[in-house]
Amino acid sequence: MLEVKQVTKSFGDIVALKDVSFKVDDGEFVFITGQSGAGKTTLLRLILRDLVPNEGEILFDGVDISKLPKKKVPKLRQNIGVIFQDFKVLNDQTVRENVEIALAVVGLPRQEWEARVDHVLQLVGLSERADLFPSQLSGGELQRVSMARALVVNPKIILADEPTGNLDWETADKIMDLFEKINKEGKTILMATHHKLIIDKMKKRVIELKAGTVLRSDKETKSDEANVKSDSHEAKKQKTNN
Amino acid sequence: MSIHLKTAWGHIRRVPFQALAAIFVLSITFFVITVISVLTYASGKALQYFETRPQIIAFLKDEATPEEVTSLEESLRSDVRISDVNYISKEEALEIYKKATSDNPLLSELVSPSIFPASLELSLVDLSFAEDVINEVKKLEIVDQVGFTASLGGEDTLTDVVNRLRTITWYIRIGGGAFAILLASTSFLVLIVIIGMRMTTRRGEVEILDLIGATPGFIRTPIILEAVIYSLIGVLVGWLLAFLLVLYATPTIISYFGEIPVLPRDTLQLFMLFGIILGGEFLMGLILALSGSILAVSRVKTR
Numbered sequence: 001m002l003e004v005k006q007v008t009k010s011f012g013d014i015v016a017l018k019d020v021s022f023k024v025d026d027g028e029f030v031f032i033t034g035q036s037g038a039g040k041t042t043l044l045r046l047i048l049r050d051l052v053p054n055e056g057e058i059l060f061d062g063v064d065i066s067k068l069p070k071k072k073v074p075k076l077r078q079n080i081g082v083i084f085q086d087f088k089v090l091n092d093q094t095v096r097e098n099v100e101i102a103l104a105v106v107g108l109p110r111q112e113w114e115a116r117v118d119h120v121l122q123l124v125g126l127s128e129r130a131d132l133f134p135s136q137l138s139g140g141e142l143q144r145v146s147m148a149r150a151l152v153v154n155p156k157i158i159l160a161d162e163p164t165g166n167l168d169w170e171t172a173d174k175i176m177d178l179f180e181k182i183n184k185e186g187k188t189i190l191m192a193t194h195h196k197l198i199i200d201k202m203k204k205r206v207i208e209l210k211a212g213t214v215l216r217s218d219k220e221t222k223s224d225e226a227n228v229k230s231d232s233h234e235a236k237k238q239k240t241n242n
Numbered sequence: 243m244s245i246h247l248k249t250a251w252g253h254i255r256r257v258p259f260q261a262l263a264a265i266f267v268l269s270i271t272f273f274v275i276t277v278i279s280v281l282t283y284a285s286g287k288a289l290q291y292f293e294t295r296p297q298i299i300a301f302l303k304d305e306a307t308p309e310e311v312t313s314l315e316e317s318l319r320s321d322v323r324i325s326d327v328n329y330i331s332k333e334e335a336l337e338i339y340k341k342a343t344s345d346n347p348l349l350s351e352l353v354s355p356s357i358f359p360a361s362l363e364l365s366l367v368d369l370s371f372a373e374d375v376i377n378e379v380k381k382l383e384i385v386d387q388v389g390f391t392a393s394l395g396g397e398d399t400l401t402d403v404v405n406r407l408r409t410i411t412w413y414i415r416i417g418g419g420a421f422a423i424l425l426a427s428t429s430f431l432v433l434i435v436i437i438g439m440r441m442t443t444r445r446g447e448v449e450i451l452d453l454i455g456a457t458p459g460f461i462r463t464p465i466i467l468e469a470v471i472y473s474l475i476g477v478l479v480g481w482l483l484a485f486l487l488v489l490y491a492t493p494t495i496i497s498y499f500g501e502i503p504v505l506p507r508d509t510l511q512l513f514m515l516f517g518i519i520l521g522g523e524f525l526m527g528l529i530l531a532l533s534g535s536i537l538a539v540s541r542v543k544t545r
Contacts (some may be wrong), residue, residue: 048453077455088450092252104245105456149454 001026001040001046001155001188007056007066007210009042016042017212020056024157024190029183032201034190034209040192043209044159047190048080049073061156078106081187083152085162087142089134095145096119096130100150124178130202140171147178151187158182164198176202249464250471253440260436261472268476268530269483271425272523276484278418279519284495284504285411287526291502292407296328296363298376299389306358306384314384315362323375326365337373359386426530429476433469433534435539440465441539461541469535475525481520488516 002024009017017039024030030039045051046058049065057064065076081233089098099117108116121127134142143163150158160179164172176198183189193199199206208216254261302311311329319326328337335358343349366372366380372390380388441448444465451461488505492512495505506512 050453074243074455074457074460077453082453088446088448088453090450092256101245101451102454105454105460106453 001028001061002041002190003057003059004047005057005059007043007044007053007058008053008135008181009039009046009051009053014219015212017046017053017209018106020209020212020214022198022207022214022217023102024188026102027186029179029189029204030191031195031202031203031204031206031210032190033206034215035194037211038209040194041161042207042212043135044190044192048082049076050203072188074105074121076121077160078153079156079216081153081155081158083150083158085165087111087134087139087146089142089149089164091134094131094133095137098134098145099148100154102153106153107241108153115185117148120152123181124148138171139167140175143167143171143175144178147182151182155187157190160189161194162195163191164192164195172198173201191192246460246463246467250467251470253444253464254471257440257443260405260439264432264436264472264473265479268417268429268473268527269479271422271429272477272480272527273423273483274425274480275523276519278422278485279283279522280416280488280505280515282411282418283515287504288499289407289411289503293369294325294365295480297366297369297372297390298364298379300362300364300379300385301359301387301389302361303384303386306360310384311360311362312380315395318362318364318379321375322526323367324364325367328359328363328364328365329537330363331451332356332360335359335361378523430530430534433531434538435474436472437465437469437535437538438541440468443450462536464534465539466532469531469538470528473531474524477520477523477527481516481523485516497500 004022006013007020017115020039020043027137033045034040042051046053047060048066049068049234053066056066058066060076060079068076090101093101096117103113103116118127118128123132125148126141126144126148129137129141133202134145137145143166163179164175167175172195179189179191180202194239205217206218207214304354315327315329318324336353339358364375366375376388376390379385448461489512492505496507507513
């Protein structure tokens, strides 16, 4: 489904990603992890064609999206569900309208909207809150709106950039249960997170980035202990230095 | 309601004062444009009235036979300098006299058709031909005398009237047109500023829509629709105000100008005139809104 081949992306002198390669199969749930600045968000933005790599290829269903003409980018994005750390919901629209807008974007006939929206709102547990505005919702609920909007168009893949970053552990856990449920329904999920506890709990494939390079890309069910220790050692070291 | 129209309406409701400012400026513009259009129409009609009314009257001798009169009429009609020829019989001349002296019936009671000469009224294509035509007609055997629009008081007067009217019409057309362009430009700039502001305040929304796969057309449509709504409301309000003003003033205008048809006397024709103006203004408003909003959107996008 998705193949990233020797991708390099730099911003001026700063190299955000260097020679990154990996492959994601249909129905996989993959975590992209690494410290802040490791290149997780840059990688997701490249897949979304929000950025163009300096080198390498990104094949999505066999098509190199880095060479996609600009006018074909909206079509690509309509096949990708995106979930952001800061939710990115439209504040002046209700929950239902926020989800409907994605259907309007893909041009689905209006008569099909209600059933689809009802289905995803039920899936994310927001049926009761469909007519509320974002300002009336909690952080967890806002993230569910974002998920519902991503899911409603039945995308081929879901990209989630730190979806639990702004949530407390309990809420984050519930959101992850939801992601698991969605993945079990056959959706491919690529999630950037630095939340070790979540990665450990979910037992999914992990691609670890460090300073823009792939440190590890395996199908382990757990982030390896050595890495956790090394990270906590680094964190302690940093704390001492500060 | 389409999602774009709903979004556009939502934007208008959220910032009512910006919307009011845009509609107000556009209303003033189209009010002035409607008034200028009516003035241009009226001045054109007045000019046409004076230009096409009989400018030369050839009084015929009593002994002129109908055949001679018909032959002269035909030869004048074939003259390229003459736009219209109208035969006035003695009886018709009396009727005209009676009408002209209707406020004093005693004057018309004392006269009979026999004292009025039959005549041929000539309208010229251009007043510069007047002298030549008068001289030629004077030489004709069946013509007794030639008058040059006596009702207006002499040769120079009609030329003066027409020239003055031409100048006024020119001023109305050029001055009014320049003023209308100035106002339309102001409206255009106001639309650009307001749509530009809207684009800036909607930057976050535009970014979200872009990331979820909205096409540039999908993103721009509500913004362009918003400008179109402002423009069409502005056209309607401006036109309606001018229409009501003209309707209110029509009886006074018609009685003041008398037989000069500066405005259509028939209600249906008056409505048709305003309908045409409204149609033209809708088109102009649409062009103004589309060009202004597209320019504003592209400017913000390239910033």
